[in-house]
Amino acid sequence: MSANDRYEIHQVDILVVGAGGAGLRAAIEAAKSGLKVGVVCKSLLGKAHTVMAEGGIAAALGNTDPEDNWKEHFRDTMYGGKFLNDWRFALKHAQLAPECVLELQEWGALFDRTEDGRILQRAFGGHSWRRLAHVGDRTGLEMIRTLQDKLLSFKNVDVFQEATIIHILKDGNSVSGAVGYWRETGRFLIFKTPAIILATGGMGKIYEVTSNSWEYTGSGYALALFAGAELRDMEFTQFHPTGMVWPPSVKGILVTEAVRGEGGRLYNSKKERFMQKYDPVRLELSTRDLVARSIYTEIKEGRGTEHGGVYLDVSHLPAEVVKKKLPGMYKQFLQFAGIDITKEPMEVAPTMHYTMGGVVVDPETQMTRVQGLFAAGEVASGLHGANRLGGNSLSDLLVFGKLAGKGAAEYVSSLKKEPKIDKGEVDFAIKDSLKYFEEKDGVSPYDIHDELKKTMQNLVGIFREEKDMKKALEKIYELKEKKIRVNGNVMFNPAWHLAIDLKFMLLCAECVTISALERKDSVGAHSRLDYPNESKEKYNQFIELKNGSIQLRKEPTLEVPDELKALLKVPPSRKWEERNGNKKNEKGE
Amino acid sequence: MKNGEVTFLVFRGEREKGIFKEYKIPYQEGMVVLDGILYIQSKLDGDMAVRWNCKAAKCGSCAAEINGKPSLMCKTKVKDLEQPIKVEPMRAYPHIKDLVSDTSWNMKTRRNMIQKIGFSPKKDANWRMKDQDIEKGREFRACIECGLCLDTCHVLREHKLFEKFIGPAYLTFAAYLETHPMDSANRLKWLKEEGGIMYCNITKCCTEACPEEIHITDNAIIPLKERVADEFFDPIRMIARKIFGGKS
Numbered sequence: 001m002s003a004n005d006r007y008e009i010h011q012v013d014i015l016v017v018g019a020g021g022a023g024l025r026a027a028i029e030a031a032k033s034g035l036k037v038g039v040v041c042k043s044l045l046g047k048a049h050t051v052m053a054e055g056g057i058a059a060a061l062g063n064t065d066p067e068d069n070w071k072e073h074f075r076d077t078m079y080g081g082k083f084l085n086d087w088r089f090a091l092k093h094a095q096l097a098p099e100c101v102l103e104l105q106e107w108g109a110l111f112d113r114t115e116d117g118r119i120l121q122r123a124f125g126g127h128s129w130r131r132l133a134h135v136g137d138r139t140g141l142e143m144i145r146t147l148q149d150k151l152l153s154f155k156n157v158d159v160f161q162e163a164t165i166i167h168i169l170k171d172g173n174s175v176s177g178a179v180g181y182w183r184e185t186g187r188f189l190i191f192k193t194p195a196i197i198l199a200t201g202g203m204g205k206i207y208e209v210t211s212n213s214w215e216y217t218g219s220g221y222a223l224a225l226f227a228g229a230e231l232r233d234m235e236f237t238q239f240h241p242t243g244m245v246w247p248p249s250v251k252g253i254l255v256t257e258a259v260r261g262e263g264g265r266l267y268n269s270k271k272e273r274f275m276q277k278y279d280p281v282r283l284e285l286s287t288r289d290l291v292a293r294s295i296y297t298e299i300k301e302g303r304g305t306e307h308g309g310v311y312l313d314v315s316h317l318p319a320e321v322v323k324k325k326l327p328g329m330y331k332q333f334l335q336f337a338g339i340d341i342t343k344e345p346m347e348v349a350p351t352m353h354y355t356m357g358g359v360v361v362d363p364e365t366q367m368t369r370v371q372g373l374f375a376a377g378e379v380a381s382g383l384h385g386a387n388r389l390g391g392n393s394l395s396d397l398l399v400f401g402k403l404a405g406k407g408a409a410e411y412v413s414s415l416k417k418e419p420k421i422d423k424g425e426v427d428f429a430i431k432d433s434l435k436y437f438e439e440k441d442g443v444s445p446y447d448i449h450d451e452l453k454k455t456m457q458n459l460v461g462i463f464r465e466e467k468d469m470k471k472a473l474e475k476i477y478e479l480k481e482k483k484i485r486v487n488g489n490v491m492f493n494p495a496w497h498l499a500i501d502l503k504f505m506l507l508c509a510e511c512v513t514i515s516a517l518e519r520k521d522s523v524g525a526h527s528r529l530d531y532p533n534e535s536k537e538k539y540n541q542f543i544e545l546k547n548g549s550i551q552l553r554k555e556p557t558l559e560v561p562d563e564l565k566a567l568l569k570v571p572p573s574r575k576w577e578e579r580n581g582n583k584k585n586e587k588g589e
Numbered sequence: 590m591k592n593g594e595v596t597f598l599v600f601r602g603e604r605e606k607g608i609f610k611e612y613k614i615p616y617q618e619g620m621v622v623l624d625g626i627l628y629i630q631s632k633l634d635g636d637m638a639v640r641w642n643c644k645a646a647k648c649g650s651c652a653a654e655i656n657g658k659p660s661l662m663c664k665t666k667v668k669d670l671e672q673p674i675k676v677e678p679m680r681a682y683p684h685i686k687d688l689v690s691d692t693s694w695n696m697k698t699r700r701n702m703i704q705k706i707g708f709s710p711k712k713d714a715n716w717r718m719k720d721q722d723i724e725k726g727r728e729f730r731a732c733i734e735c736g737l738c739l740d741t742c743h744v745l746r747e748h749k750l751f752e753k754f755i756g757p758a759y760l761t762f763a764a765y766l767e768t769h770p771m772d773s774a775n776r777l778k779w780l781k782e783e784g785g786i787m788y789c790n791i792t793k794c795c796t797e798a799c800p801e802e803i804h805i806t807d808n809a810i811i812p813l814k815e816r817v818a819d820e821f822f823d824p825i826r827m828i829a830r831k832i833f834g835g836k837s
């Protein structure tokens with residue numbers, strides 16, 4: 001077939017890749033400028049993984065606890081991230097999150113309410129005040145619906161559902177377009193655009209046990225690297241402490257932190273409330289890195305449950321409270337595990353959930369060092385440091401999605417000439433993606449994916465050491481060399497989609513492993529058995545591609561200015577309980 | 590489950606044409622239909638087309654017809670089904686490939702509603718709402734847009750009135766907008782003339798199909814229909830409208 005049949009060309013001013021919270025929020029802000037916006041998403045609109053976010057949006061509204069404010073939120077985020085955060089992101093985030101939540105309300109979101117009719121906030125791990133605006137335990141669904149509807153109110157937006165971007169085109173050091181394909185027909189899509197916002201989420205699918213859906217293949221990290229941008233701190237992979245463990249069908253599926261926020265307690269098989277040993281002050285509401293490690297240790301040391309988890313119990317709470325505040329969890333366990341959580345404990349274990357590291361962007365505009373290339377949400381980095389606090393992701397999506405949309409609109413408006421796309425580069429990207437149909441003796445992409453997931457799960461997991469990670473790296477290189485064969489044609493062919501995604505996943509796995517090997521200390525979500533202590537120096541690790549190979553360099557973490565340092569003196573604690581003087585009750589057995 | 594094996598009959602083909610292909614696969618405790626389909630995809634037929642995302646009945650991607658019943662594949666347990674398990678795409682929509690149908694009508698319909706009768710907050714809205722004020726709206730907001738109610742609705746499935754009727758899912762969306770305490774718009778005329786609300790004859794098939802257990806007919810559609818009827822078919826109001834014009 002001729003080249004013209006093979007692809008179609010679209011011209012937009014700003015292309016947003018991904019339609020989860022960050023992509024939608026970025027697209028809304030970009031659309032406000034009147035420019036022509038294209039939104040590309042791999043699934044149908046409204047199905048992105050933000051839907052699965054359950055607990056809430058962290059924002060210091062001060063409704064439930066009037067003492068809360070951005071300074072408190074800034075402090076908690078920095079402590080949570082072990083001070084490896086870029087403070088500029090943490091500051092912006094804490095300051096802008098409340099107005100972003102109020103925007104959602106004004107666009108129609110129905111949050112749980114306080115007695116006097118304002119947005120109710122709940123407690124979460126590592127937050128000193130009750131801070132998370134929420135909708136029972138389906139906050140993500142409400143957020144994505146609200147954003148989706150707001151986006152569709154703009155006439156200058158085109159949505160390309162079930163399409164995937166596979167290559168970013170450049171003119172010199174500036175973005176000029178992108179190559180993608182329609183999942184349905186396999187027809188290629190060429191976008192001519194001076195600005196691209198990556199909002200592609202994370203890379204959970206390089207692990208075997210993950211809360212992430214098939215979409216989380218790390219394409220954004222890889223696209224950014226190939227385009228010449230940098231990544232930061234890819235070793236910080238967050239294992240959410242509580243994923244389902246039984247039955248096998250639902251292994252890894254998220255059990256929201258709201259369960260603990262509402263008073264859920266963790267026990268081992270000896271009925272010990274083991275968090276008293278690991279963090280006697282914050283207990284179950286300690287930070288995620290610590291809770292995940294504690295659960296993992298209990299299981300490893302033989303105090304786990306029948307199916308290899310620990311117990312998470314809410315049966316001491318009134319049944320009607322559980323059903324009202326955690327309806328999704330109540331249904332999820334009843335449906336999939338046959339367990340009534342108002343009466344029996346859940347079985348849970350850590351699950352790969354989130355990537356703190358990611359694309360390096362400017363804190364004001366969200367632009368990378370590539371002109372016209374922006375990133376926001378999980379794919380970007382800076383805010384969370386070595387460990388993300390629960391609830392800080394949804395607010396991250398809103399705050400930095402918005403800034404990215406604004407940043408991209410301003411960039412495009414200031415451009416003097418239109419960047420050109422290189423037809424040779426387009427043809428190469430298309431040809432490269434079709435090679436899998438021509439391999440005669442290749443292996444199945446599903447088999448390569450299985451091997452990759454097992455490798456990362458077993459060798460670059462919660463606790464890491466050099467000999468394992470070296471093995472992992474060898475395995476990754478071996479998998480990269482393997483020829484992949486895809487059967488069938490380009491029409492809605494998941495094997496072909498996976499083959500293309502594997503290129504991204506393998507690069508991500510390599511970045512995670514190299515970064516994890518190079519960080520020879522333990523901090524936040526990165527725990528080395530061979531280097532168990534935290535390093536005195538605070539530093540970040542940056543990755544770029546040079547002639548196709550990964551280059552890593554370390555840089556001291558940006559120093560917090562003195563006026564903000566004063567805010568960091570007192571560490572986070574459960575301040576609302578201290579004020580109410582009922583700390584004893586919460587801790588008591 | 591003979592010898593720990595289950596038999597699936599899965600519709601394979603493109604653009605309405607295809608056959609039911611038989612697969613025998615190992616059974617695992619707690620297995621749902623989507624597990625079976627993904628097993629087939631990863632081990633037997635790599636190009637099997639299927640939509641899925643969250644695998645926890647929260648995103649509404651994996652709607653299909655299982656033994657003739659519109660259901661979510663991720664929450665339908667294999668052990669509860671008669672074998673062979675027949676899996677086919679939602680039939681009310683045009684077919685694309687295997688288990689995937691063309692649901693683009695959904696976004697088109699929602700977008701049209703948003704642009705014509707979208708959320709329209711009161712000018713002086715103070716945004717103070719109580720839990721009890723938003724209780725109704727919350728039920729409608731639980732909609733995960735899986736399309737099962739649309740697939741079931743005979744107005745769409747048999748009579749194909751996609752151009753004239755927005756169907757149960759989008760009447761539910763309208764009900765959310767109408768019950769939002771801060772909203773100020775009146776959508777009754779649009780629902781009657783553009784939304785085709787009167788096509789619904791309350792057979793409640795949609796309610797039965799809803800995996801979120803939203804009382805679509807009783808709580809969303811009937812109250813809207815009653816208001817439309819009061820507004821447009823009440824004889825006194827009809828006369829009043831003729832005399833005074835405009836809204837009554």
